[in-house]
Amino acid sequence: MAKFDSSPGKAESPDPAQPNNPGKNAATSAGNRKRAGLIAGAGIVAVAAAVLVPLALGNPTPAPPAASSPATSAPALAPAEVGPPVTYYAQPGPPAGSPLEKVEPLKVDVASDLVGTSLNKGMAGISLEATDLADPDLSSDNASMVKLLKEIDQPVLRFGGNAVDRRFFWTSSGEAVPADYKGDKTHPVKAVGPADLVRLKTLLDAGDARVSLTVDLGHYNPARAADMAKNASAILGDRLLSITVGNEPNGFVFNDVKSGSGYSLEQYIRELKDYANAIYAVAPNVPISGPGAYDQKWWQPFVDADLPQKKILTFHHYPLSNCDGSLPQDSPTLANAMSRTMHDRGVNYQQAALAVGRAAGLETWIPETGISACPGSNETSRTHASALWAADYALTAAQLGITRIGFHSSLLTCKGGPPLSAICSAGAYPFGNGQMSGRASFFGISMVAELEAGKFMKVNSTGGGPTFSYALQNADGSTSVVIINENDPEKAAQTSVTLNLPGKPVTGTMTQLSGPSYAAEDQTVIDGAKTEPTPLAKRATVPGFAFKSQTQQFKLTAGTVTVLNFKY
Structure with missing residues (x-):
């Protein structure tokens, strides 16, 4: 396993899953x-836009009757039903002209059970x-x-x-x-x-x-x-x-x-x-x-x-x-x-x-x-x-x-x-x-x-093509979910995700790493910029976030690493 030093170095890394690969093939040249x-780059930036809209926190309040009277006027909106305007995360879409090959929907079930390991x-x-x-x-x-x-x-x-x-x-x-x-x-x-x-x-x-x-x-x-x-x-x-x-x-x-x-x-x-x-x-x-x-x-x-x-x-x-x-x-x-x-x-x-x-x-x-x-x-x-x-x-x-x-x-x-x-x-x-x-x-x-230190939770994922999902139980009781979507960003349509959580979240935020293609050099960005993820307290809301719903549904662009945080 070699170093990024151009001096003479090592034989390749062994892999137990690979036959004929004991010490990485002693006969290798x-x-x-x-x-x-190691690495270099040059490139362009994909920008994550933000959209400001009112956040409906529960079931919509019924509209008042057409001929309203004091006895039949619409009920006042409860504070828990409508919140202040929020910024929804707007991720970059596939590059213009992409064939948009369909991706099998991704279903991610996060259990309250723990794996037994932690991210420190x-x-x-x-x-x-x-x-x-x-x-x-x-x-x-x-x-x-x-x-x-x-x-x-x-x-x-x-x-x-x-x-x-x-x-x-x-x-x-x-x-x-x-x-x-x-x-x-x-x-x-x-x-x-x-x-x-x-x-x-x-x-x-x-x-x-x-x-x-x-x-x-x-x-x-x-x-x-x-x-x-x-x-x-x-x-x-x-x-x-x-x-x-x-x-x-x-x-x-x-x-x-x-x-x-x-x-x-x-x-x-x-x-x-x-x-x-x-x-x-x-x-x-x-x-x-x-x-x-x-x-x-x-x-x-x-x-x-x-x-x-x-x-x-x-x-x-x-x-x-x-x-x-x-x-x-x-x-x-x-x-x-x-x-x-x-x-x-x-x-x-x-x-x-x-x-x-x-x-x-x-x-x-x-x-x-x-x-x-x-x-x-x-x-x-x-x-x-x-x-x-x-x-x-x-x-x-x-x-x-x-x-x-x-x-x-x-x-x-x-x-x-x-x-x-x-x-x-x-x-x-x-x-x-x-x-x-x-x-x-x-x-x-x-x-x-930049993830919060936490304990890994059991996750079951199906569909989504080459996507990999992880979940963490954080010290404050929130859940962080990471979805790595390795579908081809030049070809694949956005992946429809159904995420089932172990609780009923009152907030859901998002940060995302993206890039225009597998081969793109110096064009990888986080939240549209070449910097670390946006601080947790300042992150935009997950698109389509459903208040106090254990089931969240949204779409993710191909070629992304998305971190979601849900507080209950």
Whole structure:
């Protein structure tokens, strides 16, 4: 599972639902083991209009008789029957000239029963390369970066990636970088020290974010890793969630980290214990997360390893990473990305990891993911489809029980930088000017991140084509319903939705992510703008909202992520 680093990298992600896919096909070409590419864009905006009309809160009051008299005059309107004018949400329709293929009506039944899992604040975050810790733009002085963190509401920034075992050198004493560390113009070797963590802390405080770090295992040195952990714990405090030892150690034998060395799972466990013991001696309260592997064989040995500190099970997943087309169902195409099969296979892979973690009583994270690990651009790069995928993937993971997820990204430029990155910098390639912005997938992440923390409710959905529905019981007793409509926005008519709720709502509001086509680049918007969802208290009313009715009926445009909130 690869990084959006264009350096040689990993083999593709394994998928338990895929035959002939044990460690993602050891026979796959070396090109398929490379990491790479993130995101960019350009485009147009679909605007959600608002319509102001009086809201009828109950059954309409009968009209007065034609010949009214004092004895037969119409009854006065009760306050509970007619409310003030409200703004109904007006979503964008299909693009002009669309064939408007009919979509089977969608029926969503939300039960009061709970699934047993929760969506917590900070579940969806951003993954970056370890060398990005040296970037001065990761500071509270960078208003654009602070804004992005706030738009994904208390996220975790994870630092790891291919860089950590190749080009990342920690020093607390200002040592020169050893000569055997190799980089290139776009991916230079970087030394990182305590001052970088102090600067990072200002960003975390300003953006209300937390962090997970990775230490270098490619250059075996437990003492150096422990020194980094000691400094990180002292400087970052409770904003430091975990430390991982190495990045995707299962891939070391396939790339330039340990190629030709015969690096084994058994050797990894021995080295992991050395690192964990050294870290525990100086930072005993910092959990070790790992193995961060995309090969299932490595998960259980990590769980079983006798480490003195708390452990967190982590795995990486890039579902569409067959880069040479030898496995068409794994190729990064729009058709694959928007298929129900893609969704179901993601469920299967996440469940496999959760089974291992739950049996040991461990929290399970996906600190690094993306729609594809293939280098360079592909059909899914920078597209509106990646926003729909990101929102569904994160909600699927959370509903199953994954508690943290990081979408791998880059601080390089929007133009010329990794095309699958969720964020990117303005300015000239490769390093830009530090003015960061979100791409399509970032807005999909934001839709999930801005949900209220809540408990997942049981949902039964039928019809609707490729649509996926989720519901949350919020702390204030309200219900949030998320409907991800992956029907083709260029072709599909609006989907008629019948939603059955567990109570009788007195208000119903709506926010929506939309875009004109699967392939549209830089045209994904939320409520008509490139920003986070409208605050809950200011959201428009669901079209056709029926006061105190458990059954709500409305239509949804294709290619959208819609969040509905109902208060009772």
